[in-house]
Amino acid sequence: MEEVQDLNTKPLTKKQYLVVSSMLFGLFFGAGNLIFPIHLGQLAGGHWGMATLGFLVTAVVLPLLSVLAISVTHSKGVYDVGRPLGPAFALAFMILIHATIGPLFGTPRTATIPFSVGVQPLLPESLTQVGLFVFSAVFFGAAFLVSYKESNIMNSVGKLLNPVFLVLLFSVFAFGFVSPMGVASKQVVTAEYQDASFFNGFLQGYNTMDALAGLAFGVTVVTAVRQLGKTSAKSNAKVTARAGVLATAMIGVIYVGLIWLGATTLGEFKLSVDGGVAFNQMVSHYLGSFGHALLATLLTVTCLTTAVGLVAAFAQDFHKHFPKVSYRQWLAFMCLASFLTANFGLEQILAWSTPMLMFLYPFAMVLILLSVFSPLFNRDPRVYAPVVLLTAVPALLDMVAAFPPVVSASAFGKALASFQQSYLPFASLGMDWVVPALVGLVVGLGLHFLKPSLARTTSPVVGTDRVN
Template identity: 65%
Template sequence: MENLEQDLNREPLTWKQYLVVASLLFGLFFGAGNLIFPIHLGQMAGANWGMATFGFLVTAVLLPLLAVLAISASHAKGVYDIGLPLGPKFALAFMVLIHLTLGPLFATPRTASISFSVGLAPILPQKYSQISLLLFSAVFFILAFIISYKQSSILESIGKILNPLFLVLLFFIFLLAAISPMGAAKQQSVTPAYQTMPFFNGFLQGYNTMDALAGLAFGYTIVSAVKQLGKTSAKSNAKVTAKAGVLATSAIGIIYICLIWLGATTLNHFKIAPEGGTTFNQIVTYYLGDFGHALLATLVTLTCLTTAVGLLAAFAQDFHRSFNKISYHTWLLIMTVASFITANFGLDTIISWSTPMLMFLYPIAIVLIILSITGPLFNHDAIVYYWAVGLTFIPAIFDMIASFPPIISQQPWALQLQAIQTRFLPFAKIGMDWVIPTIIGLVIGFIHHLYQNAKLKKA
């Protein structure tokens, strides 16, 4: 039986070992797709980019780290265990929704659509874009399927070269932008949403990275890596994970800050694009010309392919574990075909339809992360979970409906629900109406827990 009370390795870890864990965390949370959202945020926030950045860092940097710590602190082996205090049915439903979001509905198709929008789309005539996306995504997912099917580590090996090269290119662009900025970020125009609530809009934009969900779904990989270094007790495992996490997330945070600032400086030269992929390509071409664009397109495509392979394999493994009548390879095929189909709706469509799911899942995920970390205070009593998640669930449903594309959100019944939402739930207009119900749920749940304990002691 695994020893969780005493470490197998009682010696302090070396800096090299901390860096190994930090690099795993960095790889888990940062991919080519994480470039487009901070750049887009910078364009929308303009002169208010600083406060918007602060909000973005909370959900895109701090929350993913807390998600991994929640896995470590609660001895969970994945997202299913995080939801288990609410019962196996809830845990299974939550796990399926998380994996569908990270899998064939949004995150995995996004790897192909981002590669296409950054690499090929800018140099192709508009009339050929749909057929080109079809052919590109077909080749992309066939390669991803073959590599995942054979469970080859070739891309993992290539990634050790690609990722540093990609970061070198990125920091070279940052250097050029610092030496010769396109404009002064503090003097740029601000879109209406960011004129009054830049922090909260940045906070909600951080949902798009999906990294907090990824932390819950794949955080056990990090916890296992720390255990392999001999830190098997819950306390020291969480301590090592936290230290390595600070290293990794600090690096990611610095990159995000630079990207948001960079996006804000572009407004003198480029219009606000529907998504950041187009803007990122414009920035690289501006500073490095056609050669820079070609290099960027190659690196983004290969790093996105690496991400796709990891997501495909993780989805197939987890679903085979939960629904074992279907083989790993069959789940892999289902995932690949579904991702290919979704990718062909285009990046803008994927983002617009992923937003409602994220508006629903993120508040619940945030509450479960908080409860998992603070669980020892109330012995992980299910009653606290029921109250907190139950009162979060209602506004999360409202936010999901309100954030759907107009084909749903502008229906009469949806408008009626939104009128009720804005009338009775504070902060509904900025998508933060879940906060007060969640706090109320946490307080009621904790009081209920204390009351039950007092009754048991009297008995």
């Protein structure tokens, strides 16, 4: 098939690359990306450096690889990433990803975190539920309006909201670095981080949901780059990859600063229940009562940028696969469902999101890596199948172990945990999927290279245009 030509044959300017990178940064970086690194710094204390390395793998490198996976395979969304395993698996994977980062957990969190951390402390306890209702209604109303026209997404996120967020964030950084609350390397290390700080930091990176979001944002990024005239698969992929490197590098620098700041807060405050409390304490320490207003604004702006990306990606992907419902109708459904879930409160959302993340992240990691290296085996389904199949068992066990005690502490949950710890290597580190996935990879590559001719005839083609 003849390759689609670029409408804009000229190289993009530095300003255009910055706009795309800024959009990606804004889509990735939400309130969770603020509070989880700070809390990790408090948990790791003096071992904050090694914990940071683990966190950066799943919170920076993996999201970058998810963007590159979209680029390398010329995919147009999360569905295409799972397509080598067939349309049924691809559709199920897409729905699970969007449900997790969408109306069930991720998107409602974009409203509940800024409310509970920035707004709730200013309200009397009797008005908490009413305040959450009003705040979340206004919040998702704004997200709906910004996302209403797909062509507005890059302008609204990349050019307007994101620069405001960066100014507010670095004003907080300035106070933290000029007058630190303590010496990070001398702070108390919690028990879990005494000997396994890297792996615990690695698992904490799941909470950002950015690897899942990177797959889901693929359609939004591709659409935005096409608006700049880069309509061929090859040039679109190149722009997306370059912008992704810049955006995730910026996020990585911020993470290092936030984790360090979190560790220094132990010089003034006790270990908090979550990073939101720690961030609130930090801002109040440096800025006093004005800090609350700044915090509320900071969290609301950054969460709105992420919410816009999530609701738009959901609506675009679902409209593509279920076209009888329009983009705007899917958008309205997403915003309404997220609004309803948000009113259950942040505590409930976080409690039930962890099991789903422990289940989905191993699948996402193996599919991302397989996609990035897929040119080596022509996206042969026989390579994908054993890897994903053998990843499923430990992923299910990790999900059950992460459920609240009503499930994980039941007789059924304890029996599965005993089996997991006894027979799966690295289960205590939350990495029990690694060995089965590697075994599946060896089997899959063996099948591919033993019968290369069959691999060439069975490999599916993703997308409508190919690179000759």
